Amino acid sequence: MDLVGRPTKVELSENAIASITRGREFVEGVLARNGRPVYGATTGFGPLVVFEGRDSTTDQCDNVLQHLTVGQGADLPIPVARASMLVRARSLAHGLSGASLSTVDALCRMLATGFTPAIPTWGSVGASGDLVPLAHAVQSLRGVGHAYVDGERMPARDALGVAGLTPLELDGRDALALVNGTSVTTAAAGLAALSARRSLQVAIALTAALADLLGAAPTFAAPSLLKAFGHPDVATTGQELAWWLEGSIPSPDRPLQEPYSIRCTPQLLGAARSAIGWSTETVSQDLRGVSDNPLFFPDEDLVAHGGNFFGQPSAFASDLLASAVTQVGNLAERQIDLLVDPGRNGGRPPMLAAEPGRQHSIQGLQVMSTALVVAMRRACTPAAMQSVPTNLHNQDVVPFGTQAALTAYEQSRMLRLLHGALGVAVRQAAHLDDRGSTASHCTGLVAALSDRIDPITRDRPLDEDIRIAADVLDSYVQEANPWTPR
Template identity: 60%
Template sequence: MTAADAAIELAAPLSPAGLRRAATPVTVLVGPEVRDRVERGRAYLRKVLAEPGRAVYGATTGFGALVGFAGRTDEADQCDNTLAHLTAGQGPDLATDLVRAALLTRAWSLARGASGVSARVVDGLAAMFGTTFVPAVPRYGSVGASGDLIPLAYATQALRGRGSAYLDGRRRPAADALREAGLDPLTLDGRDALALVNGTSVTSAALSLALDRVRSAHRALQSLTCLLVDLLGCDPGFLDPRLITAYGHPGAVEVAGRMRATLAGSVPAGDRPLQEPYSIRCTPQLLGAAEDALRYVDGVVAADLGSVNDNPLFFPDDDAVVHGGNFFGQPAAFAADTLANVATQLGNLAERQLDLLVDPHRNGGRPPMLAAGPGQQHGVQGVQLASTALVAEMRRAATPAGMQSLPTNLHNQDVVPFGTQAALRAYDVAELLTLLCGSLAVGLRQAAHVGDRDVTAAGCRSLLDALGEAVAPVDPDRPLDEDVRRAARLVTAEH
């Protein structure tokens, strides 16, 4: 890949792949098209502000419930007025890849030219992506209405040289990090500051990254289920195209087709029950329903990444400053709650399949806990215990957030979507799902070690061989935490 190929152009559509690439230094190109429209929007803002009596929220007024009061007349003071009161967040810092993804999302939105920001804002954000600089942003404080005000205020303050930031993975004062990165602190007025914080970029980025991980895990579980079927010698009749076509759900048809391709050439053992447990027999229906739900989330993410979602917006051609609520993150809230529920059911499937594998009454004659010498060794007993804990944590975290509205801000924000909470929980649950895929993969690798049956399908052979190279047999016992993480990276990357 050339340097030009690796660059992210703000003139082009934004994609989840671009958000992933932003986790590490990458060239972000502003380009003449973007610059022209940003400068045109900025010139229009200046024209509007020069007209006596024409109010523009956040430029001539106070903020939120205080919109009825005049703002500060000095532009630098108005910026401080915007940001200072919002630095009230709490909790641990958000992951650095998420913060950089959120800022790329913000930069893309501002680059549409409808936000009235100065070109230096877009240029400053673009310059940051060429370094390892990451603002330190606390997790708690956003309700996902009026955008992600508090987390984005911390990010903006860090870009101004205030607060804290990371550089090369080390947390330090933001001013020092900017200087060492060779970046100039951003100089902002009130409109710039408001446009930077008044959007759903943290929510959109968290949802996008979570979707990416859940999709990878979903594909991995299709292949891991096939490996389970082949190792146990199950009859693949539950994937019969006539059966699945009669079911009528497009996701199930697609998933079953992929699973049949992976299991092509498999030879049933002939000694399994007529009907397998649901954790095997109903996988095309379960994974297919997940596919259908993920397609809905795909659509919301695509719309969010193409969204201009601050307030107000400026339309020079119509001589219009339009005040409204594009910052209201309800679509992402509903989608993130759906994603968390999908991920939790996928995690439950992985845990149930691992439970089946360690049970000598259901695992094709293998020893309990897949221990090479039961009693003297314990196989994957610890991994199975940890998997149970992970599923319990996922269930707790998957409680829907998008309908738990609480009024705030003197009832200016009298209904809120809590999209940020929903997206961050989906982000957390996606990580746990990845670990459950790794746990199941370690169990399958161990099942091959202690069992008499080898795989018979070429598609399963390649997966098992890759796992065999990455994870040694558990014989004798050893710590398996890193093995689970390594297996998780392998199966989600390859699928």
């Protein structure tokens, strides 16, 4: 996520250049044949396709962009906005959209700078592409509206100058090709999936550290037990937990059976692994495909008018991601609750406060975590079937994939903060117990947290500590865990 938010060199391969050039030449040949209609190049847009478009190709550019520049709300996060441009460039690079080489190259040149279009959050129904947000993005590249340079918001024309870019000049086919895809949906869903995969591994590591600090017997991750459950991803999650718990020494004071927030974690996190895996593969298929309309196939002399801008796959994937991520967030909040409860936290004081009443330690942290998880629950109402007809019933069924994807993206950000809060709690629990970690891998994780976060010996603000813990967990777990994709 951080990489796509920074200037990134993107180059077109020789094959991509050849495909783009060939596709563009085919479009120009088709348009030169009198009487052969091409949506958006010779016609109006949406339900107004039955009317002729404007006479000049330059006017057709304004014809598509101006009426779509209606977005509202806060700007999309810079990583999402930049990723959207990268995804759009990738789709156009197949050469099936008939976009010009200069247009695709302009997207690549933009990505190499600190320029980011200012794209409003609200306006897309995820069908006919992400028309409204992408129109704002294209307008920014033309010098209309606003944009960011290295995180600073300013008028788009000024931003282009600061970034060393020139305003984009387009015809109607280029303009429609830039807006008629689900690139915002796919970008947000892709970033959410990457974050969810990383957070899943953090959840496994934190669960192991918690179980080790409490002295829980590791039998809840026994291979034969989990194999009998019948779900391969549950068994894999158990193997990962067992790796973190290697060398752990159970406490004789623990009950025979742990609360579900420990005992059932292989099943919960294994199911999340399955859901995140399916969602990731679905979004990956979107990334490999072409979302636009129409598409041009020179070998078949075919101009295909269809629905490859309909973001239903990523809509379903994003809704599932949001649900899985929220349940992992539920788990983190319950694990924090386990640590603050003196009846279940291995004899530690309430709220992990060394002097309860005189100090309150992570009491406020738990309240914040409860607020976060409820916000996550409220937000993950499925969007993929909230179809409302619009556009003179031209768009009579729509997937709302953009809203689904942006929700999943926000859920993934909140889960990171919940894990940061749990990381602070685990670090404090280790400070308050002479027993400490007994599993070497968990000891390393707790040590990494302790290197950056001081024990709470006197109440202090913990807001920054939570964010630091989230960063530590991301980096340490990805580096230490042999299950991390390399």
